[in-house]
Amino acid sequence: MDPDWLQPDNLAAARRAQEAMAASVETEDRLGPVRRLGGADVSTTRFDPERRVWAAIATLDAATLLPLAEAGEAGIARFPYVPGFLGFREVPALVAAWSRLPEKPDLVMVDGHGIAHPRRLGVATHLGLVLDLPTIGVAKSLLVGEVPDLPDIAGAEAPILWRGAVIGVALRLRPRANPVYVSTGHRISLATALAWVKRTATGHRLPAPTRAAHAAAGRLRRGEG
Numbered sequence: 001m002d003p004d005w006l007q008p009d010n011l012a013a014a015r016r017a018q019e020a021m022a023a024s025v026e027t028e029d030r031l032g033p034v035r036r037l038g039g040a041d042v043s044t045t046r047f048d049p050e051r052r053v054w055a056a057i058a059t060l061d062a063a064t065l066l067p068l069a070e071a072g073e074a075g076i077a078r079f080p081y082v083p084g085f086l087g088f089r090e091v092p093a094l095v096a097a098w099s100r101l102p103e104k105p106d107l108v109m110v111d112g113h114g115i116a117h118p119r120r121l122g123v124a125t126h127l128g129l130v131l132d133l134p135t136i137g138v139a140k141s142l143l144v145g146e147v148p149d150l151p152d153i154a155g156a157e158a159p160i161l162w163r164g165a166v167i168g169v170a171l172r173l174r175p176r177a178n179p180v181y182v183s184t185g186h187r188i189s190l191a192t193a194l195a196w197v198k199r200t201a202t203g204h205r206l207p208a209p210t211r212a213a214h215a216a217a218g219r220l221r222r223g224e225g
Contacts, residue, residue: 005130006092007078014085018121021129025120030187031107031134037062037200038105039209040097040127042090043217044077051077055093056216058209059103065200065208071101072220084118084143087126094127106134107188107196109209113137114193116160116168116183118144128186135185136193137168138210142181152176154201157194169194177205 004017036059043054056072073096079088090112098104113122114137122143128135145162147170154175160168160183168183169190182197184190200207206214 001130005126006088006095008088011082011085014079014082014088015119018085018087018119021126022120024129025115025125025184026187027115027184027189029189029192034062034106034196036060036068036103036105037065037196037209038108039111039207039211039213040094040108041111041210041213041217042093042123043214043221044089046081051080051089053077053089053093054217054221055090055097056213056220057094057097057101057105057108058212058216059101059105060209060212062106065202067212069101069103070212070216071097072216073097073100074220086112087121087123090123091126091130095130098131107136108133108185109136109138109197109200109207110185111138111140111206111210111214113139113143113181114168114183114185116143116145116162116181120167122183122185124183124185132187134187136188136196137181137183137185138197138207139181139183140178140206142170147179150179155198166190171197173197173201173207174203174205180206
């Protein structure tokens with residue numbers, strides 16, 4: 001793996017790394033049986049001058065959605081906050097958390113975008129490529145593209161359209177809640193990614209894996225984990 005995939009020296013090197021990584025993204029299913037699901041999340045403050053990050057990965061039983069394990073990493077991001085390049089701030093800490101996770105998931109939902117990104121390389125795709133792991137982007141806000149009207153009911157969905165292509169799906173998991181934006185991360189098709197997000201809906205805005213990871217990252221930030 002090119003070192004710039006994790007720690008580029010500057011923005012130009014990061015852009016070149018994204019372009020190289022994007023050429024390797026797999027948008028079709030290449031995953032085996034999914035017995036364990038993962039959620040990944042990073043807590044940070046956008047303009048924190050110290051660039052502190054708290055990253056967590058949670059593993060859940062795929063059949064019951066019960067927690068099996070979690071691991072975290074608190075550290076300092078080398079890369080500054082630059083919209084569209086968040087993977088370089090967040091992925092190194094997530095990789096460190098992954099290394100100490102006792103039960104590894106077969107599929108990971110990442111709080112962030114997959115290919116629904118200007119260079120098709122959101123944090124979910126970035127993490128999937130670095131770990132060679134099936135990943136799904138489950139973001140809380142839209143980065144690029146447009147979404148047609150989305151009914152205000154649970155289960156409503158609409159495509160994310162950008163430059164004449166469907167790059168993801170807006171999905172509302174709870175009535176009157178803001179949608180999540182689902183996209184392929186790596187080694188999974190959009191249809192399969194969407195099916196897994198729906199399958200892990202538990203009446204909250206977020207699917208169970210990213211909700212668990214968000215809670216774990218919050219505990220780590222508060223010094224509880």
